[in-house]
Structures are given as structure tokens and as C-alpha cells.
Amino acid sequence: MTIFEYHDATKHHYHRSARSLGYMDWTNQPEPFRHYEGRSPISLPLLEDDPDGGYPDLYLRNKNPEKPFGLKNVAGFLELSLGLSAWKGVPGSRWSLRINPSSGNLHPSEAHLILPSIKGLDSGVYHYNSFLHTIEPRAILSPDLWDKIMRHFHTPGFLIGISSIFWRESWKYGERAFRYCNHDAGHALACLSFSANLFGWKVIYLNALSDDDIRTVLGFDKAQWPHMEEEHPDFLCYVFQFSQMPASRNLSEAILKDFAELDFFGTPNTLSPDHFNWEMIDLAGRRTKKPKTESFELSLKNTPPFFTETIPDLTxxxxxxxxxxxxxxxxxxxxxxxxxxxxxxxxxxxxxxxxxxxxxxxxxxxxxxxxxxxxxxxxxxxxxxxxxxxxxxxxxxxxxxxxxxxxxxxxxxxxxxxxxxxxxxxxxxxxxxxxxxxxxxxxxxxxxxxxxxxxxxxxxxxxxxxxxxxxxxxxxxxxxxxxxxxxxxxxxxxxxxxxxxxxxxxxxxxxxxxxxxIEDRRIKTLPPYYHIERKRQN
Ligand SMILES: Cc1cc2nc3c(=O)[nH]c(=O)nc-3n(C[C@H](O)[C@H](O)[C@H](O)COP(=O)(O)O)c2cc1C
Missing domain, CATH: 3.40.109.10 (NADH Oxidase)
Incomplete structure (x- = not known):
């Protein structure tokens, strides 16, 4: 099967939809949050005050002050990109929403960070748990490896990667789900870029890396994945202070080799008791696997924006x-x-x-x-x-x-x-x-x-x-x-x-x-982190 055949097979037609179960298999509904069991997670602070940039500052980078890469700011960056945005409820049911949207609210995208050592936090690979607003340690980096990364990029910052759990979407949408996972990854990428902006940071896509390189860096090749619940690498980005463009869109072979030798810990939780194996999705993943490629810089146009209309004075x-x-x-x-x-x-x-x-x-x-x-x-x-x-x-x-x-x-x-x-x-x-x-x-x-x-x-x-x-x-x-x-x-x-x-x-x-x-007034709204604020206060 070529990826063109996948695409044609997953078109909806007036008289024939792309293949899916056709009913909701509630007993196997995937858990919406992944966590890595084994090591104690690190609680991230919730923002006391949001960054005060106005709406246009989301696009135009010149007004947002560059913040240091402290835990508070990294936490704020995550809260405003991939964190929860609210809880919704009707009698008998409650569900969370996130800053990033997702097809069917199923959220196949997961985030992993590679952070420097920050006040008491080891430099390491961490998984972001948006439900608890924690990061879960998955590997510790030696100071030497972090030094290599800094010398490689020539500017301070950190790495963030997005991966997709296909099963989360295929559970409901069957074979068309591969498309939705990728839409969601794109939404997540834009969310990261916007949120970074508010901290005076910028996100750049590391375009030369192969999917296998990302698997190595995030320790996916060493993870004990529950059956059919593997995370598939989408992309890895470098986050840096806006005025200091990094020297590379790649990672050197020496850095990749060091990641390959790291010990990874933490076991990914199981999301569903049983699964339906939509083989076409895995095939689509394999057919679109990214190899290593030549690194490139895009020269985007510098034309002034047409932003002439007035917009409300909202942050x-x-x-x-x-x-x-x-x-x-x-x-x-x-x-x-x-x-x-x-x-x-x-x-x-x-x-x-x-x-x-x-x-x-x-x-x-x-x-x-x-x-x-x-x-x-x-x-x-x-x-x-x-x-x-x-x-x-x-x-x-x-x-x-x-x-x-x-x-x-x-x-x-x-x-x-x-x-x-x-x-x-x-x-x-x-x-x-x-x-x-x-x-x-x-x-x-x-x-x-x-x-x-x-x-x-x-x-x-x-x-x-x-x-x-x-x-x-x-x-x-x-x-x-x-x-x-x-x-x-x-x-x-x-x-x-x-x-x-x-x-x-x-x-x-x-x-x-x-x-x-038109607002549906039957649905009640609760604050995004009321569940942990209460717990942390006690
Ligand atoms: C890729 C994608 C496809 C979506 N497709 C539909 C759709 O066909 N119909 C619809 O009503 N909502 C659709 N949605 C909206 C989602 O249902 C919504 O994002 C999700 O329920 C979470 O709610 P929120 O966006 O309010 O956070 C889609 C969202 C995304 C990101």
C-alpha cells in the first residue's frame, strides 16, 4: 500500500464512509492521559499571573520580554500550550478540554522535553503530564551531554518533541485516524509556537532529524509499550530566546550516540484493555517514516502584515x-x-x-x-x-x-x-x-x-x-x-x-x-486545574 492508496481508502464519500467500527466501543475507550509509572513526577507551578502580552503580540514578536529558562517559565509555557483549559460537565459526565484542540477530544499528541539542569531539577528527558501539570523523569543527562547540546546550538534553550498514539484516534475513527493524529500534531506545534512567544522565546522545527533519531532521543526504542499503544515520533523542536537564533536544525551524530546510550526509565500506562488493530494505520505510519534529510533554513517573506482592523484589548x-x-x-x-x-x-x-x-x-x-x-x-x-x-x-x-x-x-x-x-x-x-x-x-x-x-x-x-x-x-x-x-x-x-x-x-x-x-447552557464549566489546586493546598 502506498500513502496515496491510504489517502484514497480513507476518503469519506456520500454513500460510503472510511472504514471504522461504526459504533462506540465504550469498554475499550482509551484513557485520555498518558503517564510514565516508576519515578516520582515533578509538580510544575501553575501561573500566578499570565504573561501580559496583548493579542497582537502573539504574532509580532517585538514586545514580549525574553524570560530565563527557569522551571516557572517552562511550566507556564506548557500550561499555555498543552495544558488543560477547562473541565466541562453535565449530570453524570465530566470531561476535560485542553489549550490544544483535538479531533473528537481524544488527544493523541504527547509531549516530551529535554531540559537543562534547573534549580534542583536534573538535566534530563521528561514527559509532560497535562492532567496533573507535572513532568515525569525518563532519563538523566550528564552535564557533559548537556554541554554538547549547548555547544551544538550555540544558544541556550531546551528541546520539546511531540508524538502520537494512533490508537487514541483509531478507537473511534478507524482508518481515517492517521490523518487526525497529524492534524492534531499541527495544532500542537502552533500552540507551542504561540505560547513560546509570550515568554520571549521561539520554537524552531529540527528538520534534518529522522523519525528514528527522535525515537532514540526520546527513548522510544527502549520503552515497554503496552500493546498497540506505542507513541510515534512526530517532530522535535528547539526552544530558544527569540533574539539568539540557534546554529543548527539538526543534532550531531555524537549527541545522538550519547542519547542512544542513556538509561531510560518509567513504564507507559496502559490506555485500553483491548484494541481493534487497524493495520492500515500502522502501514500509513511506516510509509511516511521520515529519514535523515539535509538541514534547511526557510527564507520566509518579510512583507508587512495587513493587520489593519482593530481588535478588542484582550491579552x-x-x-x-x-x-x-x-x-x-x-x-x-x-x-x-x-x-x-x-x-x-x-x-x-x-x-x-x-x-x-x-x-x-x-x-x-x-x-x-x-x-x-x-x-x-x-x-x-x-x-x-x-x-x-x-x-x-x-x-x-x-x-x-x-x-x-x-x-x-x-x-x-x-x-x-x-x-x-x-x-x-x-x-x-x-x-x-x-x-x-x-x-x-x-x-x-x-x-x-x-x-x-x-x-x-x-x-x-x-x-x-x-x-x-x-x-x-x-x-x-x-x-x-x-x-x-x-x-x-x-x-x-x-x-x-x-x-x-x-x-x-x-x-x-x-x-x-x-x-x-450559540452557547449550550446545559453544560457546566469548572476551572482547568481545580482538581490539583485543591490537592496541592491540602
Ligand atoms: C483535527 C480536528 C478535527 C475536528 N473535526 C471536527 C468535526 O468534524 N466536527 C466537529 O463538530 N468538531 C470537530 N473538531 C473539534 C473537536 O471536537 C474539539 O476540538 C474537541 O472536542 C475539543 O474541544 P475544544 O476544541 O473546545 O477544546 C475537530 C478538531 C480537530 C482538531
């Missing part, structure tokens, strides 16, 4: 904390053209602007927009290019009668076709009303065949890129008093038919919707 951390997925929209919601353009503009990669300056890969994903209610814009279909070089090919591959009218001089948004697309948008998003009742919804159209044919691991990168765009849109929606929702369930080829795409040079990989949300 960045407040927006990060209040982010939620909408479950219903008031179809009367609207925004101005100015707001719409500012929102799209934030999804463009630019030098020194989060989150795309993590330098994952050149932009490959564009937006097909269903505009339902934007003041000053005709209702209808629009296309937003996130890179210039795909413009001609996309125009040549799509419907001949599209208008391609410029909306605003110098801004890569084009009007294609007038019409009320509310029903169409909902229908292609698996009949989900949130895609039709919103202000706008969209499909993320990725350059697909060529990047994957040359490097199959790009399949995962493309999904990460879509997750990052989704995270920007989530925060943008909140900052405008609106709400967004990522949409992983859509009828792939039905979207391609709207555009007129007839082959796999471009594919729709993820949907998103933004609107005026």
Missing part, C-alpha cells in the same frame, strides 16, 4: 485560554470585509511571525472559502493563495468559468463564483450544520501529489500545516468575539468536484468554520 493568554470549538452557530453572525481580510492574512507565513516561523516547510496549503456573511463581500466561493507559485497551476486545474476577481489590490484573495453556499458547505462537511450556519467555512487545499511523490513523509507535514492554519483560525475567531471549529469529517471528492479538480495534484485535507456561536 494573548486570555484568548489562548478561552479558545473552544463551537457546536452551533447563529446564521445571522457577520464580520466586516476588513476583519475577514485580517483573519486570512494571519494564516500567511512571514518572517518572525508566529506560528509559521517554526519553519516547518514551504507553504503548500491554500483555502477554498465558502463566504456566507461578510459585510461588503458578495456571498459565494473564494480562493485564498498562501503561496504565489501555485496560482497558475490551480487556475488551470479548476472550473473554467470561475471569475478569479481580485478582492483587494495586493491581497491573494479571489472571488470565484456568487451564490448561497450554506447548504453545499454543510453537505460536503458530512452534513454538519456548523459549516453552513457560520460566517464562513473553508476547505484547505494542499499541493499533494508532487511533494509526496518525492518524499512520502511530506504527507504528514501537509496535515501538520493544515493543523497550524486551523490553530490560527481558532484564535482569530476568538479575538473577534466569534468561535471556530476544525472539521475533519468531510466528503473529500465532493469538495474536489466543487473546484473542478480531477486528479490528486491538489487535495482538500481539512475543513474549518468560523461564526457567531
Amino acid at each position: 494573548a493568554s486570555r484568548i489562548i485560554r478561552q479558545r473552544r470549538s463551537a457546536t452551533g452557530f447563529d446564521p445571522n453572525g457577520f464580520i466586516t470585509q476588513e476583519q475577514f481580510i485580517a483573519m486570512l492574512d494571519k494564516t500567511l507565513p512571514r518572517m518572525n511571525i508566529a506560528p509559521f516561523d517554526v519553519e516547518l516547510s514551504p507553504a503548500c496549503v491554500h483555502l477554498l472559502l465558502f463566504v456566507h456573511n461578510v459585510e461588503g463581500l458578495k456571498k459565494g466561493l473564494y480562493f485564498f493563495f498562501r503561496n504565489e507559485e501555485d496560482q497558475d497551476i490551480i487556475r488551470s486545474l479548476t472550473q473554467v468559468d470561475f471569475l478569479w476577481q481580485t478582492v483587494r489590490e495586493g491581497f491573494p484573495l479571489y472571488f470565484l463564483q456568487a451564490g448561497n453556499f450554506r447548504k453545499v458547505a454543510a453537505r460536503v462537511s458530512c452534513y454538519q450544520e456548523i459549516a453552513g450556519d457560520s460566517i464562513f467555512s473553508l476547505g484547505m487545499i494542499a499541493k499533494f501529489r508532487d511533494p509526496i511523490e518525492s518524499h512520502p513523509y511530506n504527507y504528514r507535514n501537509l496535515f501538520w500545516e493544515t493543523g497550524m492554519i486551523g490553530q490560527v483560525l481558532y484564535l482569530e475567531a476568538e479575538s473577534h468575539g466569534l468561535r471556530g471549529t476544525g472539521i475533519g469529517c468531510f466528503f473529500d471528492d465532493a469538495v474536489h468536484d466543487i473546484l473542478g479538480l480531477s486528479d490528486n495534484r491538489f487535495q482538500s485535507l481539512y475543513h474549518f468554520t468560523v461564526g457567531k456561536h
Whole structure:
């Protein structure tokens, strides 16, 4: 099976969904939190005061003071990227939400850190437990190894890696779950980049490493994984103070060798009593395994942002904390053209602007927009290019009668076709009303065949890129008093038919919707860490 075959087999069609159990196997529902048993975890302090950067400081890096890499700040960085955001409950049921969203709230992404020695804390490899806001020691690094890492990067900082537990998603979504794990990893990457920004730090993707290198560094090859609950490496990043760019996007062979010789401890907990083995997911993982590659630096554009609209005077951390997925929209919601353009503009990669300056890969994903209610814009279909070089090919591959009218001089948004697309948008998003009742919804159209044919691991990168765009849109929606929702369930080829795409040079990989949300007042909310604050106080 090639990764193209995986992709085709996991498309939803109007009359046939991608293979899954088709019912909820509640007895085997995976535990939402992983922990490593064996060594005493280290409790992280919760933020007493959030960083005071305003919402624009989330993108523009110049105002956030550079903080030292103390435990308090590392803890704050984790709390505002991958920590809990709230508990929700109805009589008889309670569930937690996190700063990072996840398909079905199943959270396949896990985080591991490689930290320097910080006041009483050994330099080592740690797993982040977001439920208890603790880090669990998994290996101790010698001062010599940490020195080597510092000399390698030429600037102080620490490493953070994200991995995926496929079973968490495949339990519910079957074979399509590999896609969702990668969306979630992309959301997590954007969360790390935004949160780092608030501490005056920056996150950079170490693009030369192979998946096996990451497995070595995180000790995955030595872990005693419970059956089918292995963590698969996604990426490793370096976190550093913004003004001091590291000298490398790689780890030297000498450093990798030292990690290979470390003793790792801690046993990963078992998540489910039994599993359904979706073999296609493991195959997809194997087909997209990343080898070592040449290290590269992306030269992102330095064009000034179009951020002209006024946004409420809210702190960045407040927006990060209040982010939620909408479950219903008031179809009367609207925004101005100015707001719409500012929102799209934030999804463009630019030098020194989060989150795309993590330098994952050149932009490959564009937006097909269903505009339902934007003041000053005709209702209808629009296309937003996130890179210039795909413009001609996309125009040549799509419907001949599209208008391609410029909306605003110098801004890569084009009007294609007038019409009320509310029903169409909902229908292609698996009949989900949130895609039709919103202000706008969209499909993320990725350059697909060529990047994957040359490097199959790009399949995962493309999904990460879509997750990052989704995270920007989530925060943008909140900052405008609106709400967004990522949409992983859509009828792939039905979207391609709207555009007129007839082959796999471009594919729709993820949907998103933004609107005026309707709160479900039956659901009660509790603070994110009320359960441990009480325990720590006693
Ligand atoms: C990749 C991805 C796909 C999602 N797909 C859908 C979807 O198809 N329909 C939906 O209503 N919500 C969808 N969601 C929203 C999740 O259900 C939501 O993130 C999760 O329940 C956690 O809630 P929160 O976002 O409010 O923290 C998706 C989220 C992500 C990240």
C-alpha cells in the first residue's frame, strides 16, 4: 500500500464512509492521559499571573520580554500550550478540554522535553503530564551531554518533541485516524509556537532529524509499550530566546550516540484493555517514516502584515485560554470585509511571525472559502493563495468559468463564483450544520501529489500545516468575539468536484468554520486545574 492508496481508502464519500467500527466501543475507550509509572513526577507551578502580552503580540514578536529558562517559565509555557483549559460537565459526565484542540477530544499528541539542569531539577528527558501539570523523569543527562547540546546550538534553550498514539484516534475513527493524529500534531506545534512567544522565546522545527533519531532521543526504542499503544515520533523542536537564533536544525551524530546510550526509565500506562488493530494505520505510519534529510533554513517573506482592523484589548493568554470549538452557530453572525481580510492574512507565513516561523516547510496549503456573511463581500466561493507559485497551476486545474476577481489590490484573495453556499458547505462537511450556519467555512487545499511523490513523509507535514492554519483560525475567531471549529469529517471528492479538480495534484485535507456561536447552557464549566489546586493546598 502506498500513502496515496491510504489517502484514497480513507476518503469519506456520500454513500460510503472510511472504514471504522461504526459504533462506540465504550469498554475499550482509551484513557485520555498518558503517564510514565516508576519515578516520582515533578509538580510544575501553575501561573500566578499570565504573561501580559496583548493579542497582537502573539504574532509580532517585538514586545514580549525574553524570560530565563527557569522551571516557572517552562511550566507556564506548557500550561499555555498543552495544558488543560477547562473541565466541562453535565449530570453524570465530566470531561476535560485542553489549550490544544483535538479531533473528537481524544488527544493523541504527547509531549516530551529535554531540559537543562534547573534549580534542583536534573538535566534530563521528561514527559509532560497535562492532567496533573507535572513532568515525569525518563532519563538523566550528564552535564557533559548537556554541554554538547549547548555547544551544538550555540544558544541556550531546551528541546520539546511531540508524538502520537494512533490508537487514541483509531478507537473511534478507524482508518481515517492517521490523518487526525497529524492534524492534531499541527495544532500542537502552533500552540507551542504561540505560547513560546509570550515568554520571549521561539520554537524552531529540527528538520534534518529522522523519525528514528527522535525515537532514540526520546527513548522510544527502549520503552515497554503496552500493546498497540506505542507513541510515534512526530517532530522535535528547539526552544530558544527569540533574539539568539540557534546554529543548527539538526543534532550531531555524537549527541545522538550519547542519547542512544542513556538509561531510560518509567513504564507507559496502559490506555485500553483491548484494541481493534487497524493495520492500515500502522502501514500509513511506516510509509511516511521520515529519514535523515539535509538541514534547511526557510527564507520566509518579510512583507508587512495587513493587520489593519482593530481588535478588542484582550491579552494573548486570555484568548489562548478561552479558545473552544463551537457546536452551533447563529446564521445571522457577520464580520466586516476588513476583519475577514485580517483573519486570512494571519494564516500567511512571514518572517518572525508566529506560528509559521517554526519553519516547518514551504507553504503548500491554500483555502477554498465558502463566504456566507461578510459585510461588503458578495456571498459565494473564494480562493485564498498562501503561496504565489501555485496560482497558475490551480487556475488551470479548476472550473473554467470561475471569475478569479481580485478582492483587494495586493491581497491573494479571489472571488470565484456568487451564490448561497450554506447548504453545499454543510453537505460536503458530512452534513454538519456548523459549516453552513457560520460566517464562513473553508476547505484547505494542499499541493499533494508532487511533494509526496518525492518524499512520502511530506504527507504528514501537509496535515501538520493544515493543523497550524486551523490553530490560527481558532484564535482569530476568538479575538473577534466569534468561535471556530476544525472539521475533519468531510466528503473529500465532493469538495474536489466543487473546484473542478480531477486528479490528486491538489487535495482538500481539512475543513474549518468560523461564526457567531450559540452557547449550550446545559453544560457546566469548572476551572482547568481545580482538581490539583485543591490537592496541592491540602
Ligand atoms: C483535527 C480536528 C478535527 C475536528 N473535526 C471536527 C468535526 O468534524 N466536527 C466537529 O463538530 N468538531 C470537530 N473538531 C473539534 C473537536 O471536537 C474539539 O476540538 C474537541 O472536542 C475539543 O474541544 P475544544 O476544541 O473546545 O477544546 C475537530 C478538531 C480537530 C482538531
